[in-house]
Amino acid sequence: MDYTAILAEIADECRPLARSGRVADYIAPLAAVGLGPFGMALRTVEGEEFSVGDAAVPFSIQSIAKVLGLAHAMELVGDDIWSRVGREPSGTPFNSLVQLETERGIPRNPMINAGALVVVDATLAAAPSNGDHLLAFVRRAADDETLGYDLAVAEAERETAHGNRALAHLLKAYGVLQGDPDAVIDAYCRMCSLSMSCAELCRAFTFLARAGLSPSGARVVSPRHAKRINAVMLTCGVYDEAGDFAYRVGLPAKSGVGGGIVAVLPGVFVATVWSPGLGPKGNSLAGTMALELLTTKTGASIF
Numbered sequence: 001m002d003y004t005a006i007l008a009e010i011a012d013e014c015r016p017l018a019r020s021g022r023v024a025d026y027i028a029p030l031a032a033v034g035l036g037p038f039g040m041a042l043r044t045v046e047g048e049e050f051s052v053g054d055a056a057v058p059f060s061i062q063s064i065a066k067v068l069g070l071a072h073a074m075e076l077v078g079d080d081i082w083s084r085v086g087r088e089p090s091g092t093p094f095n096s097l098v099q100l101e102t103e104r105g106i107p108r109n110p111m112i113n114a115g116a117l118v119v120v121d122a123t124l125a126a127a128p129s130n131g132d133h134l135l136a137f138v139r140r141a142a143d144d145e146t147l148g149y150d151l152a153v154a155e156a157e158r159e160t161a162h163g164n165r166a167l168a169h170l171l172k173a174y175g176v177l178q179g180d181p182d183a184v185i186d187a188y189c190r191m192c193s194l195s196m197s198c199a200e201l202c203r204a205f206t207f208l209a210r211a212g213l214s215p216s217g218a219r220v221v222s223p224r225h226a227k228r229i230n231a232v233m234l235t236c237g238v239y240d241e242a243g244d245f246a247y248r249v250g251l252p253a254k255s256g257v258g259g260g261i262v263a264v265l266p267g268v269f270v271a272t273v274w275s276p277g278l279g280p281k282g283n284s285l286a287g288t289m290a291l292e293l294l295t296t297k298t299g300a301s302i303f
């Protein structure tokens, strides 16, 4: 299928909304990007690539990186990860800590910040590194050795990560976090600072549309892990907007406060959109609309 015309239509319909919403102002370099950019890319499992607008512009992927971190952790520690984090939707904001107190410190899922911190902690215990182990995994998933962190973004977030430090120390107090909370925060901020374009993200997430295989056919994760990660994205990937997103879009997806959203139709394609204007729940307004138009115009959703 040629998606060129559909992406062009979607971009035209979404560009007005790209000037709405709020950028993530608590991480200075993200606030500097401003409202207005709109890019969208789609990559089929056969390797055809389509794009429109600012699809080649790199941006901070932020919580989208949590999916790559989870895939990496599952490869390192297998199902043991699920003894320390759940896989249920939270129904709370991504940075909430309220459920930790009522649920003995076990985060509802690995997509909320508390859960992602536990995943990072498990990864550091299994592969102590300065982030090179994760980066090698991400580069292998994308078949792209040029991908990297934006350490200026990582440093900017570290300086203001008071809420996440509170989460990390509370997790430590419950004995759920086993490593040094500040080392986990450092690794988490570095992970979230991964910088990619829409087109690069489509390649990096291809393994989730290809039952674990990268664009070149290299094994990234097992088919079982790919299935499970897609399921967690469907139920938890856009936090307390998961129900509305499933209703409107109907794809497993993961958002980031940099304004990106990656969506997967297993066996068919990966679609990525970038527009920094966020809604009240931290998901891109124009990005969500673009993905809703994609699945509506093509009829290609999991439903």
Ligand code: DON
Pocket (backbone or CB within 6 Å): 061, 062, 063, 064, 094, 095, 113, 157, 164, 189, 192, 255, 256, 257, 258, 281, 282, 283
């Ligand atoms: O921890 C934070 O606040 C950011 N590094 C990531 C949050 C995020 O992307 C939420 N997703 N929409």
